[in-house]
Amino acid sequence: MSTGDTRPAAPLPLAPGEPPTLRPRPAGRPPRTPAGRPEAGAVIDCAVYVDGRRQEAVRPEDALGVAEERGGYVWLGLYAPTEAQVGVIAEEYDLHPLAVEDAVYAHQRPKLERYDDALFMVLKTATYVEHEELTATSEVIDTGEVMVFLGPRYVITVRHGEHSGLSGLRQRLEEQRELLCLGPSAVLYAVADLVVDSFVEVARAVEEDVEELEASVFSPQRTDDVGRLYQLKRELLSLRRAVSPLEVPLQQLAERPVDVVPEAMRSYFRDVLDHAIRVRDQVAGMDELLTSILQASLARTQMADNEDMRKISAYAGIIAVPTAIAGIYGMNFQYMPELDEKWGYPAVLLVIVTAIVLLYRGFKRNGWL
Template identity: 35%
Template structure:
């Protein structure tokens, strides 16, 4: 759990700022760059390599979206940075998976860092994939380490020309990408909510050790989810209030809508955390109540046997002169007395509703 909250960096201690070190394992797969060049009437989809950027990208012409998947090739990342004049500190942030969600301005570029979140109900694990979006003049670049279908709805809108996405500038495309990430949070929270409902039924029924493990795992993953999503409100709010010329006033209104969604998401997260905390208390109370019921039954049994043991002890003493020992009906009488005492105590306990 601590390893997922505190990110581990492979950057050497004391290294100068801007040093690029990939924190993950080495991969043989090449970095994939999917390109969309579009205007109001046409869209061109292609795949480039970093070496092709200088000859194929013409700054300031057609709106261009470069979707980069794979961050393991540091040299490729450097070439992209050189082609678009991306500050080395921004490139370092792209390679640092523990970055908080934020939006910053760097030398004519707008940098947006968000988290793509996936909840797996089978393993009860929240997966985090950092997404960095760089908005420039007539271009936008998105960086991800793992291939996902996160932006497929946006690609389909570009291909089909649905809505305003091809009629507006790249700032509107940036909004569409951010909105896609934030909307996905709702789907993941729905899955967590369904898991919470199932756990609630199990806790209020007959909870067992497996229920406790699932409940603890879900509470732990909610902390990971909250850490990833909590700064999103601030980052999107900064985009809405930004006076950066890269974001027009018409597009800023849409970022306001994403901001409202981020507030709703945080409210849902806090509600789910409170529900899970209440369920944990309910589970512990249920276990304690079951233990108390067991102890009550054992105490009643022991209490019933106290007078019976006393009677048996009295008539089990090895004295020579005990008149009852020579009586013909003494043994059945003592047994009857013990049965009467035991039955009387059971009746009394039931009357007091202790049984």
């Protein structure tokens, strides 16, 4: 998961179709403008919404004042910001330092934290990595993170990850004025709903891989799928870590009274919670199915090995008969009456052939050959 800084060439929407171009930056603190604040390379978009309508463009440092003056709220979008960049924003919006630290360094589990009259929520994002054939080293699921700061007059989204987890979200919401009129919590709902919907798509794609592995394990051909099964279980674990912990935060937003989440928004969060629970159950079911398929693959491999050992033992038993007879006559004793008889050699060959035929039929009848 990439956590590098980005710096768009021009102001972009919150969720562009492609992630901002990555540009190297010298080590140390980022350069500052004459106003004494870091350059806004991490700011993807910043807008003030009043009565569900987007106002004229404003600078991030002026947005909160404009929102308070007009009775609206700010939606500020950041992509992989540095500590200095988030620090300046934290001063302007009075963000809690612990939440700021989590937003900068990422790698957090899904959670919901409450700081006075503000909320901080972490969501894991996931996307399915397309591949022609699943191998023992295939990357199947790529994860990222979205952090959301929610206050009475602002909502700040912080994204980490290469894939565009919020692609087109702002544009779609700006077409739904009734939803935006419900306040900053409507943006949090939209982000959570988009993340959970992406889980549904990823789970559906992974399910196809599970079905392909199941068909391969139980096919008549002899295959070795243990490595692929184990790799898919590992990849599925990352999706499970993103989905399962999300249930508790969504339940809190849907059921507990929160100042920055109006009563009208709880039903929306209950709907997202229902989808998250269904995905959680689907992922758990796939994990259990993969465990069963893995056990079946190991059992089938063991049975094949046992069958091979039976065949080897049967042929070894058959070969032992002529070897033993040849060994006896190879001892060159002087007094062996049949050596002087004309029928001695054919008789020994007949005994050998008869023993081999009887042993072969016996092993074949018992399923060893």
